[in-house]
Amino acid sequence: MRVPAVLGLKQEVRRFTRHSPKSRNHSRENLSLDRHTPGSANSATKSISGSIRSVDDEIDGDNINVVVRVRPLNGREVKSDDTNITQFPGDGGIWVEEKTGDKLRPFTFNVVFEPEASQADVLEHSGIKRLIEMAVDGFSTTCFCYGQTGSGKTHTLTGPPHLFQSKRTDPLHVDHGLVFRSFIYLYEQLKQKSNDSSYVIKASYLEIYNEKVIDLLNTGAKKSNLNVRWDKKSRAFVVDNLFSIECEELDDLVAVLEEGLKNRAIGKHNMNEHSSRSHTILTVHIHSEEKATSEDNKGVYITRHGKINFVDLAGSEMTKKTKSEGKTLEEANNINKSLMVLGYCIAQLSSQKRNDRGVHIPYRDSKLTKLLADSLAGNGVTLMIACVSPAKSNCSETMNTLRYAARAKKIKTKPVVVMDPREALIVSLKREVNILTQENNHLRQLLELADSDSGMIMPSENSAALMAQMGLDKNGSKEPLDGRDSIVSNGSMCSRQRHRSSSLHLPPEALSDFDQDEVLILDSENGSFASRPVSQRSHDTLRQVSSLLFIATPATVKRIDKGRLNELNSSTLVDLIKDYMSENHDLRKENQDLFSVRDMLLRDQELVCRENERLLKKLEDVTSVCCRSPIVPVRPTYSAELLTASYNGSLPRSSGHSGSAPDLAHLDSRSDSRSSPVTNVWTNPLNDSQHLNGTQSAKSPDLRKGVE
Numbered sequence: 001m002r003v004p005a006v007l008g009l010k011q012e013v014r015r016f017t018r019h020s021p022k023s024r025n026h027s028r029e030n031l032s033l034d035r036h037t038p039g040s041a042n043s044a045t046k047s048i049s050g051s052i053r054s055v056d057d058e059i060d061g062d063n064i065n066v067v068v069r070v071r072p073l074n075g076r077e078v079k080s081d082d083t084n085i086t087q088f089p090g091d092g093g094i095w096v097e098e099k100t101g102d103k104l105r106p107f108t109f110n111v112v113f114e115p116e117a118s119q120a121d122v123l124e125h126s127g128i129k130r131l132i133e134m135a136v137d138g139f140s141t142t143c144f145c146y147g148q149t150g151s152g153k154t155h156t157l158t159g160p161p162h163l164f165q166s167k168r169t170d171p172l173h174v175d176h177g178l179v180f181r182s183f184i185y186l187y188e189q190l191k192q193k194s195n196d197s198s199y200v201i202k203a204s205y206l207e208i209y210n211e212k213v214i215d216l217l218n219t220g221a222k223k224s225n226l227n228v229r230w231d232k233k234s235r236a237f238v239v240d241n242l243f244s245i246e247c248e249e250l251d252d253l254v255a256v257l258e259e260g261l262k263n264r265a266i267g268k269h270n271m272n273e274h275s276s277r278s279h280t281i282l283t284v285h286i287h288s289e290e291k292a293t294s295e296d297n298k299g300v301y302i303t304r305h306g307k308i309n310f311v312d313l314a315g316s317e318m319t320k321k322t323k324s325e326g327k328t329l330e331e332a333n334n335i336n337k338s339l340m341v342l343g344y345c346i347a348q349l350s351s352q353k354r355n356d357r358g359v360h361i362p363y364r365d366s367k368l369t370k371l372l373a374d375s376l377a378g379n380g381v382t383l384m385i386a387c388v389s390p391a392k393s394n395c396s397e398t399m400n401t402l403r404y405a406a407r408a409k410k411i412k413t414k415p416v417v418v419m420d421p422r423e424a425l426i427v428s429l430k431r432e433v434n435i436l437t438q439e440n441n442h443l444r445q446l447l448e449l450a451d452s453d454s455g456m457i458m459p460s461e462n463s464a465a466l467m468a469q470m471g472l473d474k475n476g477s478k479e480p481l482d483g484r485d486s487i488v489s490n491g492s493m494c495s496r497q498r499h500r501s502s503s504l505h506l507p508p509e510a511l512s513d514f515d516q517d518e519v520l521i522l523d524s525e526n527g528s529f530a531s532r533p534v535s536q537r538s539h540d541t542l543r544q545v546s547s548l549l550f551i552a553t554p555a556t557v558k559r560i561d562k563g564r565l566n567e568l569n570s571s572t573l574v575d576l577i578k579d580y581m582s583e584n585h586d587l588r589k590e591n592q593d594l595f596s597v598r599d600m601l602l603r604d605q606e607l608v609c610r611e612n613e614r615l616l617k618k619l620e621d622v623t624s625v626c627c628r629s630p631i632v633p634v635r636p637t638y639s640a641e642l643l644t645a646s647y648n649g650s651l652p653r654s655s656g657h658s659g660s661a662p663d664l665a666h667l668d669s670r671s672d673s674r675s676s677p678v679t680n681v682w683t684n685p686l687n688d689s690q691h692l693n694g695t696q697s698a699k700s701p702d703l704r705k706g707v708e
């Protein structure tokens, strides 16, 4: 479904699909994380015993969320009789046996996935779903996989290499990784959103190979090194000239993934047949536009720019073990160097000293850390998946990874919603106008300009004479007032004081009795002045108004001896009242100016909206002629198949797939496992007493060392 929508000021090529937000659980401009618990994830969590502690439940404020995935022993390790050194006590714990017979080293994370955990489990319980939801809501989010070479990072993110190598990818394959599954979840989310919102999805894919940034979607520019620079406006590092492909449908996004996987640098070494020789960052940008519904922002369209980065880091390597030589050795050195900088940044960010001033985080020391800077300690939300091998032969690497991960867990970020600056300004100005309008009303009340008997200035003999002298009618008004700004009624007339020391000719002693934050009210009975307090808030507001409209701020309020006002001569009183009248006039003008600012903003916005509508119509014409990026290859349609029902739920047996029939056997087995409480998920040997007493006895960890 494609419907033109009203947009902000972007001149980009856009296509729109309207979706409906059913529940917006995150406060949009809230800086802290909401604890969102998607029902499905939660119910699944409950059915799984053992070493899972869902991030959904346990998220630690705005700390980086860290989960660990332990891969199964691989063929080579099994062949060489390598042993498993990891144990899973439950509750996000993992124990590692550093030396045979030695005490176990305990670590705790948000979630630990045991070797039997499936790819679907990682989607359900890693917290990635919440990240996607937050990205849809305008947050900048990142999921990155970290670990030694061959520990399963690429497997976790994109699945085994053969998955996308065949001509026709099976969209229902159980081995599909987190990225593919997240794409489906993302489009499901968008589909559920209301008609009030429109979304544009764009994707870019880059790799950092030997410290060169290469666009994986722009094969024309053969491996040219893109420039990474600091962007003042977005206050982040950006890559110049990176291709960004608009993805109207799930298929487009999958095509981007395929294209990137095809072009990324893969090598072979002793520990991995398909080793990633570069770090890759796949970014999905989610531009959303929603009509504001709150009273304050009615009529305003709020644009948000959320994104989700999937970062597949190349694995750290012991070159002795991998037996790297020549080109592979050079790659390994570069990989290790950038990972070392990343590790150093993580250590600095997590250290207590960070709160001290002057702690330097060396983001600039590598392209990887530059591009991850915002995810690590900026305004984003981050999920780290630490991948480890359970094999004894990889013990030191596993310990290193877990130590890194434990450090990363301590890093705090400050998530914020990224809004279009212009729209953010409109929203904040509207809010300000609203506050000022209220404040003006409040001030009027304070000044008793509304219908009020007390403190009202009824022309007494004295004042009537004075007013006649000033050419005022008995209402104290010189000119007719418009309805909206009428601030004089029932013959009342008063004002607050402003800078008028020069125009007032009051004797100094007459000013001594008044507090600074008071206004003068002329008493109708005896023609004398009485003081009324002005709140601090009113003063603040006056200051705000002044700064908005460039009007001088009242600095102080004069002190006047009310008892001696009657002693003032009539010309002084005339001056005083004239001054109040001009003050009154100023107030009215201020009010008018505020209204015109608001009207101007609304008019401006209206124009922008119309212009956008026009551009959209044009774009509709253009996109109907050329609706696919030439970079993205045409591929079979996943969308119809996968989005008609949840990937994890039951899909219809008859599908609109143009190619071969989907592998429903996989699907069935998955559905079966879901419906049964006994899932094919990791089990916790320690929760299972039989297991405990049987072959796999868990040793008690050396708790004196403390949980990391």
Ligand SMILES: Nc1ncnc2c1ncn2[C@@H]1O[C@H](COP(=O)(O)OP(=O)(O)OP(=O)(O)O)[C@@H](O)[C@H]1O
Pocket: 070, 071, 072, 074, 115, 147, 148, 149, 150, 151, 152, 153, 154, 155, 156, 159, 160, 161, 272, 274, 275, 276, 277, 313, 314, 315, 316, 387
């Ligand atoms: N959880 C798992 N279940 C089954 N096989 C796995 C799992 N994790 C990894 N593997 C297999 O182990 C091998 C190495 O995994 P992978 O290539 O993902 O490692 P990596 O950490 O990305 O390595 P590198 O850093 O060298 O790229 C692959 O054949 C992969 O399919």
